[in-house]
Structure formats: structure tokens, C-alpha cells
Amino acid sequence: MPNIKSAIKRVKVAEKANAANAQAKSAMRTTVKKAEQALVAGAENAPELVAAASKALDKAASKGLIHKNAAARKKSRLAAK
Template sequence: MPNIKSAIKRVKTAEKANIANSQAKSAMRTTIKKAELALANNAENAKELLVAANKALDTAASKGLIHKNAAARKKSRLAKKAN
């Protein structure tokens, strides 16, 4: 544990950010899995879930949770499965 006050604060804020980022990344993965499952089963709401997955990927890329090229790659693969 650091002794300097600013370093102690950085540890606390880093922990909070880590928790928030983990939750956001997990939610993104869940959204993608739901979309993939719907596309595989030809579900009626597959297009809606695909839009939600694309939005989740864009949000994660803009927040820096995943690289923008990784988001583009995943979106491309989802679209390929949809068509």
C-alpha cells in the first residue's frame, strides 16, 4: 500500500475504474453472445440483437475497453453470420 496521499487515491480510483470496466466488458460479451445465439437459431429478434451488439461494441471501443479494430472485426463477423 502506498504512503503518499495522491498514490493512495490513485489506487482507489483505479479499483473503481477496474470494476466499472469489467462490468461493461462483461455486458458487451453477453450482448454479443445473445446476438450470435439468435442468429444461429434464426430467431425473430435477431436483427434487434445484432443492432444492440453493434452498439455495445461501438461503446466499448469508444471507452477504450477494446481496440477499435477489434470492435470492427467483431461487428464484421456478426454481420457475416447475419447475411
């Protein structure tokens, strides 16, 4: 642990941001996984799940959790399925 006050604060802020980013990224992955499973199963609500996954990918890209091209690639592959 650092001794300097500003460095201590940066460590705390970084830990908090890391936890929030991990939670958001996990939620995004879960949404995408549910959409993929619905597409494979041929579920009735698959279009809504794909739309939700697309929204989650865009949100993650805007927050910098994943690269915007990665989000576009994943959305494209979901739409193609």
C-alpha cells in the first residue's frame, strides 16, 4: 500500500472501478450467451434477446470495456446466426 495520500486514493478508486467494470462485463457476457442459446434453441423471444445483447455490447463499447470493433464483430455474428 502506498504512503502518499493521492496514491492511496488512486488505489481505492482503481479497485472500485475495476469491480464495476468486471460486473458490467460479466453482465454483457451473460446477455450475449443467453441470446446465443435462444438462437440455437429456436426460442420465440430470440429477437428480443439479440436486441438486448446488441444493446449490452454497444454499452460496453461506449464505456471502454471492449473495443468498438469487437462489439461490432460480435453483433454481426449474432445477427448472422
